[in-house]
Amino acid sequence: MGERAQQIPFYCDGSYLCEPCAELCRTKVQRQKPVKTKAYKFNYQCQCKFMRGGCKLRYQGEEGVVLSEEERSKQKEDYKKYLNEKLLMMAAREVPLNRLNQQQFEFSLESNLENAMLYDDEITRAVALSCIPPEIVDLASNPVQQLKELVNWFKFEFFSWCDKPPCPSCKSDQAVERVGSDTPNAEDREYHASQVEKYLCKNCKTTVRFPRYNHPMKLFETRTGRCGEWANAFTCLCIALGHDARKVLDWTDHVWTEVYLAQWERWVHIDACEPLFDKPLTYEKGWGKELTYCIAFSSKEMVDVSKRYVVDPVLNRMRRDRVNEKWLADTLQQRREALWSMQGDSQAQFLRKRYQIEQGHLDAGSAHKFPSEPFQPRQSGAQ
CATH class of the missing domain: 2.20.28 (Rubrerythrin, domain 2)
Incomplete structure (x- = not known):
């Protein structure tokens, strides 16, 4: 209110x-x-x-x-308790099963998992490592400092933001306007660009194509895009440096990275677009977003990490109206088990234990206990 x-x-x-x-x-x-x-x-x-x-x-x-101050205080606490109980009841309502919504949601899960598998390709990682300055590579003994240096270099020196592509003839984007979409060609499909934006230069009438590449190998060549391209390229660079990293997709249109820091025994939020390091509440407190689903993808697991990024998990649950919660939990669990089974017994056991610890942190709201001030407004452009 x-x-x-x-x-x-x-x-x-x-x-x-x-x-x-x-x-x-x-x-x-x-x-x-x-x-x-x-x-x-x-x-x-x-x-x-x-x-x-x-x-x-x-x-x-x-x-x-x-009412006296004491009576007003008691009334306030009583009603807070009552309101929280009712909100929990409202949040517990299950979204009805909807086959179309589930198919669309599952397609997004599968396509993002397929994309995350690209990060583990040996040639891609070798190319990624060759892009990183040696002074950052040499910080391997100090992973926190290395990641901070990496995200700042990536933001200010390596990658560029692209709301709309420049005209190849005029060399400017000032007169370029979007006129629709184009059909992906063979090269687009090879580098996982399922969407191709089509633009027209009003000055010289040149048609400009902007494939939304998802393959990190191509992104190391183009070095431009929006948050999807930024997160794909940055997550791959983290993995190339030996970090356990995963891409997080926010269903309200943003993408970022999480890296597991063994010395902190937890996952750390990193947003290369802004840049942000370990400030998970920025999206709701700084940007004013109302998050719904935030799913993390890697070749080893698929995890719902929404609770790490929301101020109020109960209100977040009330906003999650796309798919049935039990269906989503079961689907993610099946994918995790399949991915864990591919890792070998000892690694699978380690991943299961780490996942259980993470769930304990998420349920306890541990992410909210770490310093995350100040909450800056969005610095980058649109999705």
């Missing part, structure tokens, strides 16, 4: 309410049941504070009754 948010409005007694207030408000003066409007979301501020009567969310007493 009190902040603008992307949500479906509920209409009641002349005001628009958010879903929690519409379902949970216990005020006795409510004259009509809140009615859900059309099922689309837009930015608005919940108006429950404008409802007539004593709104419990404002911790007021009955009309005409003055």
Whole structure:
């Protein structure tokens, strides 16, 4: 309450309410049941504070009754407890099984896993290592410093951001406008570009193609793109340096990297686009995003790491309405078991134990206990 948010409005007694207030408000003066409007979301501020009567969310007493500070504090804590219980009940509702949504979600899982497998190719890793300055490679004994140096070099010297490609004739992107998409050709498909953006230069009428390459080998050649290209190339560089790294896909349109630091015994968030190091709450607190699903991909595992990046796991659960939670958990577990079985017995045992420890950290909200201030707004461009 009190902040603008992307949500479906509920209409009641002349005001628009958010879903929690519409379902949970216990005020006795409510004259009509809140009615859900059309099922689309837009930015608005919940108006429950404008409802007539004593709104419990404002911790007021009955009309005409003055509460002491102690009574107001107790009422506030009582209602917080009540609200949390109801929110947990709402979050526990399972999304109905939807075959089409599941097929689309599963296709995204499989395509990102296929992409993550490319990082382990020996030739690709050798090319990746050859791109990194020797002074960064030599920092192997200090992995934290090495990763910090790597992300800064990658951001400011190696890779470039591309909202739209420059015209090859005019050598500028000022007059270039997107006019649709193009069919991937043989080279595009070879380097895993399933999408090709099509642009037109208004000055010279030249058509400009921008394949969204996913193969790190090609990205080390082009050295440009948006967050998808940045995360693919950077994650591969981390692996080339000997780090255990994985790509994280955010279903609200962003991609970044996680690296496991043995000395810290946990996964560390790294976003090469910004650049950010170990600041997982930036997306919700700094950018104002409302995250849903954040899935990590590597050749060794596929893990739902959403809890690491959200401020409130309960509200995050309420926003996860694409697929059934049990279906998602079972699907990820099946993929993990299949990937672990390919690693050999001792490595599989190590990965299972590490995964269990990670789940304990995520459930306990351990990521929120590490320093992550300040929360900067987004520095890079669009997806």
